[in-house]
Amino acid sequence: MTTLEITGGQVLEPDMTVEHGDVLVDQDTGEILAVGDVPAGDETLDATDGLVMPGLVNAHTHLAMALLRGYADDKPLDSWLREDVWPIEGVLEPDDVRAGAALGALESIEAGTTALCDMYFDVPAVVDAVEQAGLRARVGHGVVTVGKDRDEASADFEEGLTVAREQAGAADGRVSTAFMPHSLTTVDGAELDEFVPKARNADVPIHIHANETRDEVTPLVDEHGERPLEYAAGHGLLSPTDFIAHGTHLDAAEIELLAETGTGVVHCPASNMKLASGIAPVQELLDADVTVGLGTDGAASNNDLDVFGELRDAAMVGKLAADDASAVDAAAAVEMATAGSADVLGFDSGRLAEGKKADIAVLDLDSAHLTPQHDLVSHLAYAASGADVRHTVCDGDVLMRDREVLTLDAEQVREEAESRATAAVERAR
Numbered sequence: 001m002t003t004l005e006i007t008g009g010q011v012l013e014p015d016m017t018v019e020h021g022d023v024l025v026d027q028d029t030g031e032i033l034a035v036g037d038v039p040a041g042d043e044t045l046d047a048t049d050g051l052v053m054p055g056l057v058n059a060h061t062h063l064a065m066a067l068l069r070g071y072a073d074d075k076p077l078d079s080w081l082r083e084d085v086w087p088i089e090g091v092l093e094p095d096d097v098r099a100g101a102a103l104g105a106l107e108s109i110e111a112g113t114t115a116l117c118d119m120y121f122d123v124p125a126v127v128d129a130v131e132q133a134g135l136r137a138r139v140g141h142g143v144v145t146v147g148k149d150r151d152e153a154s155a156d157f158e159e160g161l162t163v164a165r166e167q168a169g170a171a172d173g174r175v176s177t178a179f180m181p182h183s184l185t186t187v188d189g190a191e192l193d194e195f196v197p198k199a200r201n202a203d204v205p206i207h208i209h210a211n212e213t214r215d216e217v218t219p220l221v222d223e224h225g226e227r228p229l230e231y232a233a234g235h236g237l238l239s240p241t242d243f244i245a246h247g248t249h250l251d252a253a254e255i256e257l258l259a260e261t262g263t264g265v266v267h268c269p270a271s272n273m274k275l276a277s278g279i280a281p282v283q284e285l286l287d288a289d290v291t292v293g294l295g296t297d298g299a300a301s302n303n304d305l306d307v308f309g310e311l312r313d314a315a316m317v318g319k320l321a322a323d324d325a326s327a328v329d330a331a332a333a334v335e336m337a338t339a340g341s342a343d344v345l346g347f348d349s350g351r352l353a354e355g356k357k358a359d360i361a362v363l364d365l366d367s368a369h370l371t372p373q374h375d376l377v378s379h380l381a382y383a384a385s386g387a388d389v390r391h392t393v394c395d396g397d398v399l400m401r402d403r404e405v406l407t408l409d410a411e412q413v414r415e416e417a418e419s420r421a422t423a424a425v426e427r428a429r
């Protein structure tokens with residue numbers, strides 16, 4: 001057994017209190033052995049003047065969309081997708097996706113994110129990037145049938161299923177999968193009825209964008225006479241392993257349905273604000289005991305993958321939504337970004353405790369904007385950013401030490417992403 005001792009700092013406990021203490025990790029199993037007063041480790045990671053915390057979990061993203069960062073802004077979801085995003089995505093090759101996912105993975109490690117959920121296409125290329133980066137991920141192929149004939153639509157659903165079956169357990173078990181129909185309005189209902197039972201047989205969760213904008217809600221209500229999540233439940237979606245992204249426009253019955261079925265929600269506040277999609281009822285979801293995690297969504301609608309920004313936005317916009325400054329308090333926001341997201345994704349991480357996965361970030365507190373230290377949970381929610389992260393550890397392995405990423409060649413990743421992004425834009429014109 002090789003052990004790693006993260007030493008000299010303060011530790012964020014699962015109950016959101018902060019204590020002085022160390023963390024001992026078994027690097028062979030990738031699990032936390034002890035927290036607090038721990039025996040000496042074979043190797044050490046210096047957390048002096050730092051806060052040892054669970055690595056952040058980005059529960060909904062499209063890593064490779066980092067290639068489209070800043071390419072098209074200031075439009076609503078529908079025209080942004082049709083006029084800008086889909087034309088470029090149509091010319092991307094697997095090597096472009098690999099390079100974009102590597103850029104997103106690099107940015108994630110630099111911001112203390114240790115696990116994520118990715119929906120995209122060319123998923124084996126995404127898995128390559130995740131494997132090399134050393135991150136934990138749940139991945140899937142985003143199935144879209146709109147504009148496709150029956151054979152093409154079925155082929156896309158088949159690919160979604162194949163990816164979910166074949167990529168499960170990749171990267172030494174750090175990669176798991178989900179079946180991912182893109183959204184309730186971009187996939188055909190009859191196809192859902194055929195493929196959802198197959199996904200259940202494959203024993204994989206189902207992840208879908210739902211209730212993101214009013215324009216997604218109205219057509220379903222008009223055409224089927226039911227709210228989107230009633231429609232989803234009617235097609236066999238919504239279960240304790242399933243999770244939806246966004247849930248921006250939910251009525252009380254849909255919140256109840258999420259709670260009853262144990263379906264998770266990934267709140268993506270920055271994306272919702274930027275696309276003017278709406279304000280999710282986060283405090284109502286929490287009050288109903290729905291499991292809520294946080295996601296950045298893709299870098300084209302955020303425009304970064306810093307989950308610290310997301311948890312600040314979640315706290316801020318949660319107060320606006322509830323018209324109550326005490327709604328979505330600092331601890332609730334930090335919990336959503338760690339344990340909440342991990343629970344939504346079915347990962348045994350997000351809490352610093354014995355037996356949990358050793359997915360850990362160390363935040364550097366030695367800076368003007370984190371002084372004085374009245375309340376470190378407040379700092380995490382309202383003052384810190386990904387740039388404050390000193391070390392990132394996933395599955396017991398150090399991915400970043402003293403802000404140097406060890407698993408990826410940062411310069412090479414950035415150069416390749418830059419040149420492939422430029423070339424893709426040229427091809428799409």
Ligand SMILES: [Zn+2]
Pocket residue numbers: 060061062209245297298
């Ligand atoms: Zn998304």
